[in-house]
Amino acid sequence: MSEHEKIDYVEFPATDLEATKQFFNKAFGWKFTDYGPEYCDFPDEGLKGGFYKSDKKSTTKTGGALxxxxxxxLEATMEKVKNAGAEIVQDIFSFPGGRRFHFIEPSGNEFAVWSDN
Structure with missing residues (x-):
């Protein structure tokens, strides 16, 4: 399958790179590669990407992609996310096809987790 013109990488702002790295490591077991003090990447977490030092945040309220x-x-993942330091901003809710919740990680970026059961 060709990777031509497919989404290859995603980048997120992070006000506190260390806190963000610690959160994703604790919640999901992510590993990071540092490229200086203002950038790190996560090479193998379903989609390659990175975090860059910035005062900006990505949330649905500000028009950021979710x-x-x-x-x-889902319940076990929500507990892991809470225990790693995230703020749950939308508790588990149902939608056609599944259930999900939204959280804010330590640098202020919003993510969600869904399940089909």
Whole structure:
């Protein structure tokens, strides 16, 4: 399958790179590669991407794209996210096809997690 003209990489702002890296490592086991003090990437988490030092945040309220993770156990994933330091901004709700919740990680970026069960 060709990767030509497919989404290849995504970047997010991070007001606190270390806190963001610690959160994603604790919540999801992510590993990072640092490229200086203002950039890191995550090379193998479903989609390649990175975080860059910035005072900006990506939320749905500000028009940012919403990145949504999949979980086989939504309640367990929500507990992991909370225990890693995220703020739950939308509790689990149902929608046609599944359920999901939204959270804000330590640098202020919004993400969601969904499940089809």
């Amino acid at each position: 990145i949504i993770f999949y979980s086989e156990d």
